[in-house]
Amino acid sequence: MPHESREKRIEYNKKYLEKNKDELNRKRRERYANDDEYRQKRKESDKLYYDKVKRNKDYQKEFYAKNKDRDKEYKKKYAINNWIVRRKKRGIIFTDEPIVWYNKYINATNCDFCNKEYKKNEKKCLEHHHASGTIRGICCHTCNMNIGVIDKNKLSVFMELNRYFFRN
Numbered sequence: 685m686p687h688e689s690r691e692k693r694i695e696y697n698k699k700y701l702e703k704n705k706d707e708l709n710r711k712r713r714e715r716y717a718n719d720d721e722y723r724q725k726r727k728e729s730d731k732l733y734y735d736k737v738k739r740n741k742d743y744q745k746e747f748y749a750k751n752k753d754r755d756k757e758y759k760k761k762y763a764i765n766n767w768i769v770r771r772k773k774r775g776i777i778f779t780d781e782p783i784v785w786y787n788k789y790i791n792a793t794n795c796d797f798c799n800k801e802y803k804k805n806e807k808k809c810l811e812h813h814h815a816s817g818t819i820r821g822i823c824c825h826t827c828n829m830n831i832g833v834i835d836k837n838k839l840s841v842f843m844e845l846n847r848y849f850f851r852n
Contacts, residue, residue: 768782774812775814775817776810776817776819777812777817777818777819779819785819788822795822795823795824796811796822797811797821797823797824797831798824798827807825808823808825809822809823809824814832814835
């Protein structure tokens with residue numbers, strides 16, 4: 685049955701295989717059971733396929749073993765880029781190069797505000813002004829939360845002071 689294009693032939697074959705799936709599988713199983721030569725060819729073909737898959741896994745292990753340094757470099761580059769992108773999404777505007785702030789963040793040992801030394805797994809924060817996005821420093825989670833509360837309440841505190849002093 686000639687087809688006008690390759691795509692139409694492929695489409696026809698897919699429909700035919702889907703429609704006659706059970707019958708074709710039954711014929712294959714019958715041939716495999718009765719035809720010794722066909723069975724031997726299939727076994728050889730399967731063995732070659734599985735050897736190729738196994739060789740591919742071995743190749744992947746060898747490749748990663750050879751390129752450990754390259755892999756570490758890639759992971760470090762990805763981690764830096766990911767850190768910068770996450771900070772930019774939060775509205776932080778870097779005044780210096782982002783890599784400079786990343787290195788400061790990674791190497792920080794004390795909080796910029798309370799000067800408390802960071803413990804091993806303690807959360808560090810890149811403190812920034814939410815309205816302008818400018819970075820204030822690297823601080824501990826406690827200072828970051830306290831500064832955030834002060835920022836949110838600053839306007840209301842000033843309004844209350846203004847109302848208190850200028851009420852008459």
